[in-house]
Amino acid sequence: xxxxxxxxxxxxxxxxxxxxxxxxxxxxxxxxxxxxxxxxxxxxxxxxxxxxxxxxxxxxxxxxxxxxxxxxxxxxxxxxxxxxxxxxxxxxxxxxxxxxxxxxxxxxxxxxxxxxxxxxxxxxxxxxxxxxxxxxxxxxxxxxxxxxxxxxxxxxxxxxxxxxxxxxxxxxxxxxxxxxxxxxxxxxxxxxxxxxxxxxxxxxxxxxxxxxxxxxxxxxxxxxxxxxxxxxxxxxxxxxxxxxxxxxxxxxxxxxxxxxxxxxxxxxxxxxxxxxxxxxxxxxxxxxxxxxxxxxxxxxxxxxxxxxxxxxxxxxxxxxxxxxxxxxxxxxxxxxxxxxxxxxxxxxxxxxxxxxxxxxxxxxxxxxxxxxxxxxxxxxxxxxxxxxxxxxxxxxxxxxxxxxxxxxxxxxxxxxxxxxxxxxxxxxxxxxxxxxxxxxxxxxxxxxx
Amino acid sequence: xxxxxxxxxxxxxxxxxxxxxxxxxxxxxxxxxxxxxxxxxxxxxxxxxxxxxxxxxxxxxxxxxxxxxxxxxxxxxxxxxxxxxxxxxxxxxxxxxxxxxxxxxxxxxxxxxxxxxxxxxxxxxxxxxxxxxxxxxxxxxxxxxxxxxxxxxxxxxxxxxxxxxxxxxxxxxxxxxxxxxxxxxxxxxxxxxxxxxxxxxxxxxxxxxxxxxxxxxxxxxxxxxxxxxxxxxxxxxxxxxxxxxxxxxxxxxxxxxxxxxxxxxxxxxxxxxxxxxxxxxxxxxxxxxxxxxxxxxxxxxxxxxxxxxxxxxxxxxxxxxxxxxxxxxxxxxxxxxxxxxxxxxxxxxxxxxxxxxxxxxxxxxxxxxxxxxxxxxxxxxxxxxxxxxxxxxxxxxxxxxxxxxxxxxxxxxxxxxxxxxxxxxxxxxxxxxxxxxxxxxxxxxxxxx
Numbered sequence: 057x058x059x060x061x062x063x064x065x066x067x068x069x070x071x072x073x074x075x076x077x078x079x080x081x082x083x084x085x086x087x088x089x090x091x092x093x094x095x096x097x098x099x100x101x102x103x104x105x106x107x108x109x110x111x112x113x114x115x116x117x118x119x120x121x122x123x124x125x126x127x128x129x130x131x132x133x134x135x136x137x138x139x140x141x142x143x144x145x146x147x148x149x150x151x152x153x154x155x156x157x158x159x160x161x162x163x164x165x166x167x168x169x170x171x172x173x174x175x176x177x178x179x180x181x182x183x184x185x186x187x188x189x190x191x192x193x194x195x196x197x198x199x200x201x202x203x204x205x206x207x208x209x210x211x212x213x214x215x216x217x218x219x220x221x222x223x224x225x226x227x228x229x230x231x232x233x234x235x236x237x238x239x240x241x242x243x244x245x246x247x248x249x250x251x252x253x254x255x256x257x258x259x260x261x262x263x264x265x266x267x268x269x270x271x272x273x274x275x276x277x278x279x280x281x282x283x284x285x286x287x288x289x290x291x292x293x294x295x296x297x298x299x300x301x302x303x304x305x306x307x308x309x310x311x312x313x314x315x316x317x318x319x320x321x322x323x324x325x326x327x328x329x330x331x332x333x334x335x336x337x338x339x340x341x342x343x344x345x346x347x348x349x350x351x352x353x354x355x356x357x358x359x360x361x362x363x364x365x366x367x368x369x370x371x372x373x374x375x376x377x378x379x380x381x382x383x384x385x386x387x388x389x390x391x392x393x394x395x396x397x398x399x400x401x402x403x404x405x406x407x408x409x410x411x412x413x414x415x416x417x418x419x420x421x422x423x424x425x426x427x428x429x430x431x432x433x434x435x436x437x438x439x440x441x442x443x444x445x446x447x448x449x450x451x452x453x454x455x456x457x458x459x460x461x462x463x464x465x466x467x468x469x470x471x472x473x474x475x476x477x478x479x480x481x482x483x484x485x486x487x488x489x490x491x492x493x494x495x496x497x498x499x500x501x502x503x504x505x
Numbered sequence: 506x507x508x509x510x511x512x513x514x515x516x517x518x519x520x521x522x523x524x525x526x527x528x529x530x531x532x533x534x535x536x537x538x539x540x541x542x543x544x545x546x547x548x549x550x551x552x553x554x555x556x557x558x559x560x561x562x563x564x565x566x567x568x569x570x571x572x573x574x575x576x577x578x579x580x581x582x583x584x585x586x587x588x589x590x591x592x593x594x595x596x597x598x599x600x601x602x603x604x605x606x607x608x609x610x611x612x613x614x615x616x617x618x619x620x621x622x623x624x625x626x627x628x629x630x631x632x633x634x635x636x637x638x639x640x641x642x643x644x645x646x647x648x649x650x651x652x653x654x655x656x657x658x659x660x661x662x663x664x665x666x667x668x669x670x671x672x673x674x675x676x677x678x679x680x681x682x683x684x685x686x687x688x689x690x691x692x693x694x695x696x697x698x699x700x701x702x703x704x705x706x707x708x709x710x711x712x713x714x715x716x717x718x719x720x721x722x723x724x725x726x727x728x729x730x731x732x733x734x735x736x737x738x739x740x741x742x743x744x745x746x747x748x749x750x751x752x753x754x755x756x757x758x759x760x761x762x763x764x765x766x767x768x769x770x771x772x773x774x775x776x777x778x779x780x781x782x783x784x785x786x787x788x789x790x791x792x793x794x795x796x797x798x799x800x801x802x803x804x805x806x807x808x809x810x811x812x813x814x815x816x817x818x819x820x821x822x823x824x825x826x827x828x829x830x831x832x833x834x835x836x837x838x839x840x841x842x843x844x845x846x847x848x849x850x851x852x853x854x855x856x857x858x859x860x861x862x863x864x865x866x867x868x869x870x871x872x873x874x875x876x877x878x879x880x881x882x883x884x885x886x887x888x889x890x891x892x893x894x895x896x897x898x899x900x901x902x903x904x905x906x907x908x909x910x911x912x913x914x915x916x917x918x919x920x921x922x923x924x925x926x927x928x929x930x931x932x933x934x935x936x937x938x939x940x941x942x943x944x945x946x947x948x949x950x951x952x953x954x
Binding site: 144145150152178181344348352353379380387397402448461500501 | 590591593597598599600601604631634737796797798829832835836838839842845846847848851852891893894896899900904907908912935938939943945946949950
């Protein structure tokens with residue numbers, strides 16, 4: 057008899073490993089923050105899969121019964137502006153510049169650290185409750201984001217947004233680099249929080265800023281993250297300023313490389329896809345935000361065909377307006393079918409990978425999370441399928457993408473810690489967060505009056 | 506003090522009436538199957554809205570506290586094949602003909618009445634639990650669908666699918682008309698069930714069948730419902746057979762009129778939109794199914810601009826794979842923004858109307874349901890907004906379309922009967938339905954082996 061800290065059993069395990077191994081009637085054992093065994097329970101010893109550290113029967117302090125449901129890696133939201141939960145539904149269905157200039161920018165100029173703290177805690181509550189265990193954030197006051205993630209027990213890659221004008225957080229541009237470097241040093245050893253260098257975009261960051269940001273990222277060995285080719289307006293602006301398209305501009309500056317994570321990539325052509333692929337740039341697809349803001353449709357099937365790693369993100373709640381990656385998976389699968397008039401593109405398994413292992417690869421965390429494998433950190437969720445809308449189940453991937461939604465997540469474990477059990481959040485005080493969020497929203501209404 | 510049977514209070518009432526009236530801190534009283542009062546509670550008597558039958562304080566046998574949430578008309582799913590819940594996820598991401606010929610048609614040929622009964626009960630459970638109170642169905646064994654809806658307490662418009670080949674239900678074509686006429690007579694006085702005449706489509710129904718179906722619909726004063734211009738293949742087939750496009754073919758047969766409900770209308774051009782508008786044909790939009798099957802994108806903004814009434818449907822669970830109209834609203838709003846590259850099209854209020862009052866208009870039930878108005882039948886739902894993903898709330902329409910999902914529906918009342926309270930179904934035995942659905946799915950696996 058081997059001892060584990062947590063046992064999850066009686067469910068179909070979708071490992072999302074390189075062989076897309078599925079273990080029916082599976083059992084998964086966790087010790088500390090690490091997965092120690094994946095296979096079938098002792099009564100089926102003869103059918104047991106190889107590779108588990110222990111093969112005998114296992115007991116644990118805590119046992120979670122999946123009740124015939126699905127056990128899979130926690131989802132990875134590869135692009136968020138978490139605190140924008142507090143702007144959810146503030147303004148919708150407007151032309152982009154009216155939305156930005158009359159609502160988002162005025163509100164953001166009044167924000168402070170506590171606003172970001174509360175908004176991020178609200179986002180963490182929503183993300184955990186809809187199956188996300190790792191998120192990648194770009195916003196202001198990111199020290200607060202890192203602390204909120206730590207409090208929630210969520211894994212994250214975060215970075216302070218830097219651009220060519222003063223910030224409500226750090227003030228003058230130069231201090232943005234100092235703030236970022238301090239973040240990197242302060243969180244370097246943290247088991248959950250990872251830091252990136254995050255210049256906002258090519259149209260808000262001049263060459264000097266981009267080069268300096270790139271130097272810091274390379275020097276500190278952390279990812280460089282920016283918005284790239286999101287809108288037609290951006291494309292036109294960059295062409296006007298530099299006489300070339302965004303991807304070429306990045307290439308000429310020497311910024312294309314395996315350290316770069318490019319969000320959106322809506323307006324890119326074939327040769328740019330080839331450039332990104334050759335440079336091993338990682339891309340994050342945000343279909344709902346791109347649709348809602350009418351930015352366009354990113355050529356994701358083409359990028360995947362060229363071998364580019366593509367993760368999935370919700371973007372901020374002001375342009376989505378939720379952080380539910382199940383809805384995002386559904387949208388990603390259906391949007392490209394409609395766009396290509398081909399029902400075979402973006403099949404359910406491909407999309408599930410985008411939200412799990414490919415998301416981890418996009419963030420450079422594939423050694424730690426994104427799949428269920430012995431030796432990896434225990435980041436996993438359990439889906440309850442005993443509900444009318446999840447009956448019957450012929451194919452688990454189809455179920456996840458086309459039928460399940462965030463609310464169907466029953467349990468969540470991050471880094472070996474049970475953070476949600478039977479939909480009860482164990483790390484956060486939801487009522488307190490809701491109350492504080494409502495207070496903040498009353499301020500927002502005054503700011504944009 | 507006036508007596509009511511059910512009182513719903515402490516919520517924001519979205520009436521969806523012609524003025525889009527919203528009643529904050531609203532109270533709604535139901536006697537029998539009818540809405541008797543909508544306004545604010547007695548303590549705010551001075552602010553009370555006119556038009557209520559009673560204006561004093563009201564007491565009731567049953568009081569439902571909306572806890573600050575949203576009270577709105579029950580949603581209307583204007584196009585379903587309800588029993589196809591049992592094919593949910595059976596086959597996805599396949600070319601259309603492979604999907605139909607290898608999976609759907611073989612399975613449907615083996616179906617019997619009990620299969621449709623169980624599948625429809627499963628669909629009713631899913632629909633009520635995701636906020637739908639009325640659905641419009643086309644399938645086989647529709648007597649079973651009507652009975653299942655009656656058992657579930659759901660309002661519906663249903664009809665037996667008729668086409669140019671024998672049916673596993675009624676046998677030879679001629680019996681399809683007899684079966685349909687019997688349905689119409691049997692259910693004529695039912696408070697919940699309404700019957701339509703439903704020839705499948707122009708490519709499965711010849712001229713003779715279409716003309717006869719039309720005669721019955723006009724003679725019995727019930728709607729005529731068919732799939733129209735869903736796929737490019739249909740368009741090409743009709744052009745090949747008749748030398749004209751589907752809408753013109755219908756016009757030449759004399760079938761265009763206010764009695765016609767046309768599902769899909771994906772492949773229609775400007776002049777066809779004008780024809781449909783002039784003829785007062787009603788249309789049902791099914792964005793998720795059209796996307797998943799890669800049928801194309803229906804020109805819905807153009808149809809609405811021309812004054813066509815457009816309802817919203819999920820289509821069957823084999824091509825969606827869920828019956829959640831909240832997800833469908835989100836998809837409808839975002840799809841057309843992306844398609845038109847215009848964030849202002851299909852705003853949240855327009856889309857909410859499609860799923861409520863415009864759905865009722867599409868089905869000819871606008872005198873009965875689709876809005877909350879004194880004298881109308883009490884079909885309504887309550888949304889619980891005390892959850893992280895629904896905090897804060899700036900705009901209720903935005904919340905419904907972009908953030909809420911089926912699971913956020915807390916209570917449901919249909920025709921004055923409480924059918925779901927605190928997410929517990931009161932009319933159906935969910936565990937029994939789930940068990941029977943699993944049994945049926947085991948048979949389906951054998952059928953398509």
